[in-house]
Amino acid sequence: MNEKEQLEAARDRVIENIAKNMHLYGISDSIGRMYGMLYFKNQPMTLDEMKEELGMSKTSMSTSVRTLMDLKMVEKVWRKGERKDLYKAEEDWHQTFVDQFTIRWRPSISMNKAAMEKSKKELQNMIINENTPEEIKKQALDDIQKLTNALDYYDWLNRLVTFFETGEIFEYIKKENQTKE
């Protein structure tokens, strides 16, 4: 194995690991591999270059890169005199982590909250309504308690996401590990 191969082997090991663990970010191995490759390139890449390097179709490159852009893991780059679109990886993984949270969790939180608030209101009306049988009321009360707990959690989760989003988290968990020195 010559030096160039050694270099590539070291790189590929890391890329493969990134790819395998990307499911935590809710993306497939292939897309993770694309990200890993871009991370190690010093130059932004075109779809055709990626197609070449990953041995996949251009269509796949197009959809994969879009997914990564939606997650703010990749950005489009402009270069004078270049007709093709160029893409580069976001390098700051702390930022990527925080963005993930904001992009993926916020919408889910508000969806769930809305559904729970609606159901909670309906159940409260059933409690008020005198025609509701006693047995049903008991169950409704029970469900209301569960929904109240769940809503408290979503409230907490929202505050947590804000804690990340604003970067406040970095005041408590420092980017540079002080304890090392």
Next chain:
Amino acid sequence: MNEKEQLEAARDRVIENIAKNMHLYGISDSIGRMYGMLYFKNQPMTLDEMKEELGMSKTSMSTSVRTLMDLKMVEKVWRKGERKDLYKAEEDWHQTFVDQFTIRWRPSISMNKAAMEKSKKELQNMIINENTPEEIKKQALDDIQKLTNALDYYDWLNRLVTFFETGEIFEYIKKENQTKE
């Protein structure tokens, strides 16, 4: 629609929403639906009862419940004189959130770290080696810088997971929202 149906509709709306958003925890709709159902039941359930309620095979119930147990979202419950296994949902979602992090992220972090450290070491050896061509050395140095940044991130991430795991997070993001009162 009578009262019982109203109650069920309110419940099902929430369960369906939980199911749809469970992909954030890396689990499928069906498994999410099982969790949602268990969350609203006051009694622990057997596999056969779940099979009945969800209209799925017992095999599915068995594997789904195991997935939820691995994630500490469901626990096995013992009841005197009951031959069948009983399962109940973990009710504290704050705890569930924290567990997710520990269970899913920790192993990935250490896998990635290991791969990166190995590659970093190999690249450093190439730098030292006088036979390595200058051009390769330049690239290796560049990769080492990227790996160093990535390892710093994983170090941060590890400290973050600990911050959750120990419950320290709750000192900063309180479970009860003070600003409400």
Next chain:
DNA sequence: CTGTTTATACAGTTTTTTCTGTACAAAGTT
């Protein structure tokens, strides 16, 4: 011990997701 009940391993089927090739629209070039 034999017979019964419960949970799960495993193979095969169904469903979903991922990937590709073709077709076409948008933008650039001559």
Next chain:
DNA sequence: AACTTTGTACAGAAAAAACTGTATAAACAG
């Protein structure tokens, strides 16, 4: 204008994941 290049929509193929039924092992009852 006509011709070329680039990115993506869309339909179908390939691969992966989810689900089921049967078979079997483990636990229990008599």
